[in-house]
Amino acid sequence: MQLKKLFQMQKALDSHIEEKHQLQNEDLFSRKALALLVELGELANETRCFKFWSVKPSSPKNVILEEFVDGIHFILSIGIVCGFDARDFDVNWHPVCGDMTEHFLKVYKLVDLFQSSRSFEDYLTLLQSYLELGSLLGITQEEMEQAYFEKNEVNYQRQQNNY
Numbered sequence: 001m002q003l004k005k006l007f008q009m010q011k012a013l014d015s016h017i018e019e020k021h022q023l024q025n026e027d028l029f030s031r032k033a034l035a036l037l038v039e040l041g042e043l044a045n046e047t048r049c050f051k052f053w054s055v056k057p058s059s060p061k062n063v064i065l066e067e068f069v070d071g072i073h074f075i076l077s078i079g080i081v082c083g084f085d086a087r088d089f090d091v092n093w094h095p096v097c098g099d100m101t102e103h104f105l106k107v108y109k110l111v112d113l114f115q116s117s118r119s120f121e122d123y124l125t126l127l128q129s130y131l132e133l134g135s136l137l138g139i140t141q142e143e144m145e146q147a148y149f150e151k152n153e154v155n156y157q158r159q160q161n162n163y
Contacts, residue, residue: 007085010076033115036074043067049100069147095135
């Protein structure tokens with residue numbers, strides 16, 4: 001995954017949004033962490049993995065991919081707030097199998113842990129676990145990147161249209 005490129009794109013989008021809404025001097029970390037948790041919930045809702053009471057299938061892959069990429073936007077954004085975009089690092093993650101509900105809960109816990117610690121190690125663990133969740137959802141690295149590029153463009157358009 002081209003993390004440097006994604007960080008650069010996210011940093012530009014964040015700057016654009018912060019300038020447009022006069023938020024340059026605001027500490028947005030907590031709001032971005034909450035936004036990540038909300039996006040994670042929206043993703044879980046689209047997968048329906050926890051809805052044991054329902055026979056309705058999960059949303060189509062393109063819907064799940066879009067929700068997943070919203071989470072990537074906020075994970076990158078909170079990493080930028082902490083200055084991690086300046087670091088040269090790769091995330092080593094592998095496709096995983098297992099219980100999707102348990103993996104969602106793991107990511108929720110990791111967001112909470114990182115929100116408290118703001119440590120690079122906890123950030124790396126969060127990012128890795130989120131990407132593993134993507135693989136558990138059947139999303140490839142290439143699909144993640146392409147969907148990120150497309151959604152980044154949509155986010156700029158939304159800002160131009162006063163979303």
